[in-house]
Amino acid sequence: MKKNFYLFLSLLFVIVAFSGCTGDISEPIQDNADNNITEETTLHNETVPEGYIGIYTVEDFDYLRNSSTGQYILMNDIDMSNIDDWDGINFQGTFDGNNYEIQNYHFENGFFDTTTNAVISNITISANISETTYVRDDGTWTNGVGVLANCITTSYSESAFSKITNIKIKGEIHHTCGTEVGTIAGVVEPGCKTATVTMSNIVNEAKIICEGKYYSVVGGIIGSIVQQNSSDEDFPAFELLNAVNKGNICVKSEEADYSGSKIGGILGEGYGDIRSCDNYGQINIDCPIAKDDEENDGYRKNFICGGIIGANGYYTKGYTKIVGHGHMASINSCANYGSIISDNCEYAGGIIGYTVKDYDLSDCGNFASISGVKAGGIQGGGCYLAPLYNCINTGSINGTNQSGAIICDFFSNAPEPQNCYYLNNGVNCVGVKAAFPNVYSIEENQLADSSVINLGDSWSIDSNGIKLNSTIENSKL
Numbered sequence: 235m236k237k238n239f240y241l242f243l244s245l246l247f248v249i250v251a252f253s254g255c256t257g258d259i260s261e262p263i264q265d266n267a268d269n270n271i272t273e274e275t276t277l278h279n280e281t282v283p284e285g286y287i288g289i290y291t292v293e294d295f296d297y298l299r300n301s302s303t304g305q306y307i308l309m310n311d312i313d314m315s316n317i318d319d320w321d322g323i324n325f326q327g328t329f330d331g332n333n334y335e336i337q338n339y340h341f342e343n344g345f346f347d348t349t350t351n352a353v354i355s356n357i358t359i360s361a362n363i364s365e366t367t368y369v370r371d372d373g374t375w376t377n378g379v380g381v382l383a384n385c386i387t388t389s390y391s392e393s394a395f396s397k398i399t400n401i402k403i404k405g406e407i408h409h410t411c412g413t414e415v416g417t418i419a420g421v422v423e424p425g426c427k428t429a430t431v432t433m434s435n436i437v438n439e440a441k442i443i444c445e446g447k448y449y450s451v452v453g454g455i456i457g458s459i460v461q462q463n464s465s466d467e468d469f470p471a472f473e474l475l476n477a478v479n480k481g482n483i484c485v486k487s488e489e490a491d492y493s494g495s496k497i498g499g500i501l502g503e504g505y506g507d508i509r510s511c512d513n514y515g516q517i518n519i520d521c522p523i524a525k526d527d528e529e530n531d532g533y534r535k536n537f538i539c540g541g542i543i544g545a546n547g548y549y550t551k552g553y554t555k556i557v558g559h560g561h562m563a564s565i566n567s568c569a570n571y572g573s574i575i576s577d578n579c580e581y582a583g584g585i586i587g588y589t590v591k592d593y594d595l596s597d598c599g600n601f602a603s604i605s606g607v608k609a610g611g612i613q614g615g616g617c618y619l620a621p622l623y624n625c626i627n628t629g630s631i632n633g634t635n636q637s638g639a640i641i642c643d644f645f646s647n648a649p650e651p652q653n654c655y656y657l658n659n660g661v662n663c664v665g666v667k668a669a670f671p672n673v674y675s676i677e678e679n680q681l682a683d684s685s686v687i688n689l690g691d692s693w694s695i696d697s698n699g700i701k702l703n704s705t706i707e708n709s710k711l
Contacts, residue, residue, distance in 0.1 A: 279309075299324075302323070321370075324348050325350075333357075343368065343376055344382060347384050350425075359404070361404070361406070365408055378419065386418075393428070394425060402437045403417040409446070415442070415457045416455055417454065421457060422456055424471030432475075433474050435476050452496070453544070461506075473506055496538050497538070501543045508543065510702075512704075542568045543585070544588075546588075546591055547589075565620075573602045573605075574603075579607060584611045586612075594623075595625070596621075628656070628681065681699045
């Protein structure tokens with residue numbers, strides 16, 4: 235009865251007021267004098283668009299549960315501080331948050347449980363999660379743990395897609411269970427070789443505090459990406475564009491007893507097109523050094539960390555088995571501004587910690603200090619190293635075992651980095667090789683000198699130094 239009353243009010247409002255009001259949800263206010271943008275204000279749809287159902291209360295989210303393929307729009311902020319129980323919504327439809335906020339979300343896993351072929355946009359979630367769990371009330375397990383969603387996937391149709399855009403997560407998450415965790419999603423699983431999950435304009439401001447014995451995969455935005463049925467290895471089933479992580483990730487483990495834990499400022503582990511992403515969050519890993527699991531095919535058990543991506547797969551001792559789930563097409567125009575602090579992290583890289591497949595890495599920069607057992611300014615190491623183009627590292631690199639201003643571990647048959655720069659602070663370009671002909675050591679007074687640094691059209695350089703154009707754009711998110 236209550237829900238029908240709200241629906242009647244919304245319909246009445248459409249009839250008697252602003253019924254012709256349509257257009258963009260967000261519009262800049264224009265200054266009439268010079269026609270320049272002077273202030274940007276977030277606007278909301280004041281009426282429920284045709285074909286949508288308006289969501290006004292927590293109880294109204296039952297519409298999404300009972301008709302998961304419909305179209306829904308949030309019509310005001312929702313405060314969940316007095317809600318005691320929440321079952322994550324399994325959803326296949328369209329949900330427009332209308333630039334409103336879900337406030338005081340405090341439950342043990344995602345607002346959505348699993349989304350399939352869903353379009354979710356324009357929502358902020360403010361979370362304060364004291365512990366996480368992957369066990370539902372009925373005893374079954376979630377696939378990962380997230381704030382927006384535990385798992386984002388598609389159906390098995392080759393044309394299936396999911397789209398997530400204009401999302402912000404705020405608050406603090408205490409991660410206490412050993413599964414994949416990310417603020418947007420714990421796990422992303424495109425369901426077919428040419429199905430696609432796309433994400434854009436994503437901001438995380440939430441701090442992730444990992445408190446337990448072991449962790450699987452932790453990402454500031456996404457925990458893990460698994461491309462199912464990926465027989466077409468040339469098709470990246472995941473695309474991430476314009477994502478920013480501002481939340482610190484703190485990991486403390488008394489035991490490194492999990493097979494290859496991966497930590498990433500943007501993505502813990504996975505594949506796809508990763509473009510125009512920035513990490514500002516500090517990553518602090520306090521863990522012991524673990525031994526290889528001799529009884530389980532020699533799986534590696536140490537932590538691996540990257541400012542953007544932890545790793546794109548895993549491997550066993552002696553590389554007797556290398557496992558990856560899908561295709562890493564590229565990491566492009568990504569920058570790390572957050573320090574990685576760890577004495578015992580096996581591999582740490584400003585952009586990626588470790589790679590088990592080849593891919594392209596271009597127009598990326600690290601501007602923060604990186605520490606680990608083996609530490610690299612752009613890449614820690616890997617079974618296969620990416621061709622590196624137009625990259626720069628200005629951060630200090632501190633490997634307790636080995637350091638490289640661009641790459642730490644380098645294989646003799648790997649492609650040499652091209653047109654890369656690093657700040658001369660006493661660390662060689664590569665841990666096992668002093669220099670390459672197309673990698674250049676620069677001094678601090680040259681960082682703002684365009685006659686010395688020429689990284690191409692994706693970069694801007696002025697008296698303040700060098701910065702990615704995508705970072706400048708992301709600052710508006």
